[in-house]
Amino acid sequence: MQWFRRPVLAIAERDAVERFARSSGLTRKLVDRFVAGESLDEALPKVLGLSRLGITSTLDLLGENVSTSEAASAAVATFTTTLRELHALGLEPNISIKLTMLGLDLGDEIAFANTVAILEVAREVGGFVRIDMEGSDYTERTMATFETAHDRFPEEVGIVIQTYLFRARADVERMMERGARVRLVKGAYSEPPSVAYSNTDDTDDNYRRLMRLLLEHGRYPAIATHDPKLIADARAFAEAKGIPPDRYEFQMLYGVRRDAQIDLISTGYRTRVYVPFGIEWYPYFTRRIAERPANALFVLRQFVGG
Numbered sequence: 001m002q003w004f005r006r007p008v009l010a011i012a013e014r015d016a017v018e019r020f021a022r023s024s025g026l027t028r029k030l031v032d033r034f035v036a037g038e039s040l041d042e043a044l045p046k047v048l049g050l051s052r053l054g055i056t057s058t059l060d061l062l063g064e065n066v067s068t069s070e071a072a073s074a075a076v077a078t079f080t081t082t083l084r085e086l087h088a089l090g091l092e093p094n095i096s097i098k099l100t101m102l103g104l105d106l107g108d109e110i111a112f113a114n115t116v117a118i119l120e121v122a123r124e125v126g127g128f129v130r131i132d133m134e135g136s137d138y139t140e141r142t143m144a145t146f147e148t149a150h151d152r153f154p155e156e157v158g159i160v161i162q163t164y165l166f167r168a169r170a171d172v173e174r175m176m177e178r179g180a181r182v183r184l185v186k187g188a189y190s191e192p193p194s195v196a197y198s199n200t201d202d203t204d205d206n207y208r209r210l211m212r213l214l215l216e217h218g219r220y221p222a223i224a225t226h227d228p229k230l231i232a233d234a235r236a237f238a239e240a241k242g243i244p245p246d247r248y249e250f251q252m253l254y255g256v257r258r259d260a261q262i263d264l265i266s267t268g269y270r271t272r273v274y275v276p277f278g279i280e281w282y283p284y285f286t287r288r289i290a291e292r293p294a295n296a297l298f299v300l301r302q303f304v305g306g
């Protein structure tokens with residue numbers, strides 16, 4: 001899928017395209033499908049709505065690559081408020097964070113200190129924090145920061161592993177050894193052939209292998225995919241091995257394959273939706289567009305049509 005993702009993400013980086021996406025009413029509708037609101041107050045009713053269906057959430061404040069420590073501190077404040085508000089509403093305090101939003105470009109120490117500040121609040125409210133995985137330039141430092149944080153907060157923090165990366169298997173094995181909770185994803189960034197499979201089938205095969213490994217030997221893995229073949233494989237594999245459905249969960253993105261979310265929950269499978277909110281929605285939105293030719297075509301038609 002890199003053949004498709006790379007050019008779409010490259011075009012999306014142009015200022016004119018971003019200006020268009022931000023101002024077009026039709027594109028806005030597509031943004032609203034993927035993003036739960038610009039503020040926590042707008043996102044919380046969506047989380048409550050999912051909860052009424054039996055679906056849990058992980059809330060993500062959109063934003064990445066901050067360049068000042070003030071911006072990183074502001075993100076910490078919103079994340080801790082989010083944990084506390086979820087707790088106060090009787091919802092599971094579960095959030096997803098990106099280290100570049102906590103200052104990773106400014107240095108490992110600041111990103112780590114900010115992560116710890118969030119994890120302390122998570123511990124206070126009985127919550128859980130997932131560290132999202134970003135582009136491969138950050139993988140090594142993200143893993144290292146996670147592992148140090150996990151030593152101190154083994155119950156409160158988990159990591160994401162992308163199966164398009166060649167290193168994924170070694171990372172999964174190391175995470176299983178330390179008893180860390182892994183969310184398995186295919187990977188959403190534009191990556192060079194030196195580090196990642198460029199072929200969809202290779203990424204999917206790796207996903208299947210690592211998913212089975214985690215289901216059998218991992219600690220409460222999150223199977224994060226909308227791919228019907230992989231979901232069916234997970235269900236069949238777990239059933240064949242006698243792995244009960246409370247030992248793992250499925251995860252999907254807000255606004256993607258809502259039919260499959262309902263199908264999973266109504267057939268007794270734990271399902272969590274990743275609910276993003278905030279004003280910095282553009283990079284997240286472009287990754288969702290680059291995942292699916294039909295989405296890209298829709299935006300292109302609006303662009304060409306004026």
Ligand code: FDA
Nearest residue numbers: 132133185186187188224225226227251252253274288291
């Ligand atoms: P695939 O792309 O093959 O899609 C399977 C089917 O799902 C499609 O045929 C289509 O029906 C539907 N679908 C998928 N994407 C869609 C879209 N955008 N719009 C409409 N339909 C769509 N990545 C990353 O690099 N780091 C991370 O931390 C995370 N975190 C994360 C959390 C959660 C909960 C999920 C579900 C995903 C992520 N991802 C991620 C994104 C992930 O890497 C991947 O890009 C997407 O999940 C799409 O891949 P699928 O596995 O769904 O398969």
